[in-house]
Amino acid sequence: MKRSDDEAALVETARRVLPAGTFGNLAADIVIREGKGARVRDVSGNEYIDYLLGSGPMFAGHAHPEVNAAVTAQLARGTTFFANNEHGIRLAEAIVDAVPCAEQVRFVSTGSEADLYAMRAARAFRKRDKILKFEGGYHGMSDYGLMSLAPKWPGNFPTATPDSAGIPKSIRDEMIIAPFNDAEATASLIAQHKDELAGVIVEPFQRLLPPKPGFLQALRKMTAEAGIPLIFDEVVTGFRFAYGGAQAYYGVTPDLCTLGKIVGGGFPLAAIAGRSEIMAHFDRAKVGDDGFLMQIGTLSGNPVAAVAGLATLEILKRPGTYEAVFATGRQLMSALSEMLRAAHLPAQVKGEPPLFDVVFADGPVEDYRATLRADADLARRFNQSLRASGILKGESKFYLSIAHGEPEVGETLKAFEIAVAALRG
Template identity: 45%
Template sequence: MDELLARAFQYLPGGSSWMWTLPPDVAFVVARGEGSRVWDTRGRAYIDYVLGSGPLLLGHAPPAVVAAVQAQAAKGSTYQWLSEPMIRLAERLCRAVPCARKVRFVSTGTEATMFAIRMARAFTGREKVLKFEGGWHGLHDYALTGTFPWSEAPFPTARPDVGGVPKGALESVLVAPFNDLGTTEEILAVHGRDVAAIIVEPLQRALRPATGFLQGLRALADRHKCLLIFDEVVTGFRLAWGGAQEFYGVLPDLATYGKALTCGYSLAAVCGRADVMDTADPARKGTLDYALLSGTLSGNPLACAAGLAALDELAREGVYPRLARLGRMLREGMAEVAARRGVGLQALGEGPIAQPVFLDPAAPALTERDLRRADGARAGRLGLELIRRGVFVIPGAKLYLSLAHSDADIAETLEAFDQALVASA
């Protein structure tokens, strides 16, 4: 292990600031990123499919975003007050996102989903929230249940995924199986009158919604007079300009945005119906109709300037067909390689998202419990073998593509994938 890595392991728990760490023989320190690649401190290049966990839909250091950030940085990084970039970004978001009439900016996707749930509670006067097993909504206490495979429980019981989640938080969460409208309906038949919101990732990780599932959730939310929240932190500006709600044609009450919104600067948002968003109006302070949403760096002009520049790039002609084509190339390429090697593998995902899972392609995965039957250990080994061959992925997790990725990048990746598949057996 080189000296800088050794210091990382000395001063950072597990040598990490996230939920991933790599074994010493493949671990590396990023020195810089440009376009579709990162370089480590030893000068080795990797085609990057981590992309900062998804924000870098334009690739690393897109010149237009860099220039916008540099120009704003000279005028100040944060004011905690209204700025032109913030107002323009709010307007842009409302024009792009079908459900959005008003917006509140926060700093992370975790805050966005936590605050959306708070708004739904304040608006409906109800406490419970229904989420789907395997759905990821960040790191607050209401989100860290029913997400990880090891904590399987009978529906709708919410068990903690990690230590430190209080029972009180879990009591207000119901967990349902993704893509299973019947079970969701049964849960709501019992608990509906206490449910403030259904929160869902419309594309759950890399699992596509079954035909009619999201429409069915809309109908159930209406029937039980609760809100439907689309967590679009991943899908927003990625599957389509109007996000998953445009892509799948279902209108939620609230949506949470992050990641691609600024293509790499710390900003997230809750947006949606005006009457629900107005629970954040400071004029309501001192009443229980007020859902406080704020934060020191919320809506900072640096990230908003980045967002405006990033959205200008994403608004260009041909962006979404290109992202869809790249994703398809990668997924189809992986499936072809696996079929040629006689390996049972499904390449899940939609748009510029791909995830190889070791499951028989004859029975397409629909739920988190389907995914649990996959060979996760092999997926982990495959990831490590890809990194060894200069393809940066989080072992076992999904791969993100960007507009900076080229057909040649994908061809090179598929060659590495072929070798890695054999090495991971």
Template identity: 30%
Template sequence: MYPSSKELFERAKKVAPGGVHSPVRSFRSVGGDPVFFQSAKGAYLTDVSGNEYIDYCLSFGPLILGHRDPEVQEVVSKTAELAWSFGAAEPYSLELAEWIVSKIPWVEKIRFVNSGTEAVMSALRVARAATGRDKILKFDGCYHGHLDALLVKAGSGLAGESSSDSAGIGSELIKNTLVLPLDDENAVEELFSKEGKNIAALVIEPLPANYGLLIQRKEFLSKIVEIARKHGSLVLFDEVISGFRVGLTGMSGELGISPDLVTYGKIIGGGFPVGAYAGKAELLDLVAPQGPVYQAGTLSASPFGMRAGLATLKKCERENVYSILGSRTQKLVRGLLSILKERDSEANWDSLVHSSLFWFHKASSSPIRTVDAIPAGHKEAFAKVFHALLNEGVYLAPSGYEVGFMSFAHDDAIIAKTLEKADSALKKLKV
């Protein structure tokens, strides 16, 4: 048995920034010390002290079948006997690429990388090369990884002006990044009328899910795509979260919008590090070695990610996972919301659900489609509920602005157990 989470965290802070290797893991947003986990299976996590938790974070989305799904685990075990890495051409990425291209009409070619950040960075490089333009338009409330050019927020002053969202990013690195609020077609129209000839690409999460679940109007998304194309700009849909999560064809398919470029990650690696950028053949053919846009990666197309990803995607299609998860997620959220309203009525809770993604938030009199619309006090209210559930053995992402995820391993029995734990947890909170 390991030492306790608290002991491990104290050790970790001496050798890693903040004691973690990705900021949200530190629990800073909710307070307290992070839990250190040692194993996972199905819908459960087990911490270093042997405590079990029903997991609704699911590594922030990749584990759509749950932890160590038996079919995927068998593929991973067989892969370990074949090779760990090649740094050379191999058949496994080919098989996954052919499968994705056969299922997604707007994906004619695809290049695998190691993360969503790397995928977006590479796709934007292609967009600039294809258009001969330098500027990029992004939207406040969408997250596209931690590359310098997109780790920016809206600044004061003129529409589209941006400022750094992180120390260490100089003004020269973000001068070509324009930022607008979500849910405002008029602002997009106005900006393109001024800057359209300079904008290489409009990049957006068609389902923004990194700053709450900001479900956008189809009319807004269709209109901004129309505006971008009228001005000769490419459309990049960041589907690192929503791709193969909301359905086989992601949000692009649900909306009936074919992007010029699209980025994927998470689910296509079956729980292993992966990213991909894809789209029209004429754009992907600009990438080296065929074209002048350079991008490379020592561990790109890892055999583990390629084979685990393909096994995951095939099972999702074969077992009707998306439809089943949609129903189960609604059942879970209805139950939790009922308990929240009864046991924590002071916070006045509500929820947003899309497919197998969900987000609880303080109630609002208007739809929450932008960052500014998130009710005041949400962060503090969530922190209380988070710790109450954690103490009862239910693990949510440790931030009020992260969404929750369901997996195929979360069956009706797991949902019922979650609701029992939630009722007990929030009853104590009320007392």
């Protein structure tokens, strides 16, 4: 891809004023100027088919006219009030209508915050401290979420490994780490620690790894029997795998869930949703001073984000929306699998049709440790080749939108062919 002087100068400025030259998300070498539908353009004018999708929120495509119209109308009426606003209330109602576990909703601005509050709500409800999470599970950037997210040298279960500097040592003792997709090991950890456990948090689809048949059902059963709240982190899967999220898609209802990305329609909005009995801890009048969980946020339920979220949900509710995304995803996944197989590469396509990627490893990949066996160099070269062919994606995810149609599929398949041939060569 050609780089203009303008983009090179911006990259240079970024390197001067931002640590590592970035916002912390993607590498510093590209500066995006605009997006429309399934495509984005960088400052140099290069166009890409966008499978990064803003890391997931833009499921309806960039600059969707209906979302833009709702946002523009709201801008003229004011952008934040702190007090309740109609659109935030309507969005909470839409979540309650859509998501099986959601009886009540609290808004925050990011998925990290939502996860932090969900874990806190479980602690307030259970009056216990420890949270069980799964190795490799992503629950935002809090001290708790960063335990055993991506350890290079995983320790023994259930000991937590912090994945960032600056986390107090004491937090390790508050987390219990279990292997994803291993119901037996999880059951034994829950049995061993049930008197100190406040909650279990899980990505029902962990990064790229679907749950093994029966895993979420087993998790639901063992937590219910022990009276421990089960939290589904649906920041990624909410409104993506189905209108009711992964809990509707996989047919397992947790006690609490967190939502983000799609629900804010491309604006900073996330939510904690769940059973009224647990959500009551956000209400001092219901639980008294001792049980009350304080939660205040300047932009919580922001009306601009709420109208963007509502407009997005209106679009997604239309008949055939999910079927179309799934059909596109299936087409890409199966074509890519076939190309990799024919090239005899040690690789497999993992995920679900709206969200998948290649894992360059042989053998079953069902938990975090198995992903460590993957060939990172092949993945890097595969992504580099795709980028050169005009495909933008994150390090380990293809996010699809409803705007990805036949032309995008055709161009992507050509880019796959080139990338796979380059790896084979």
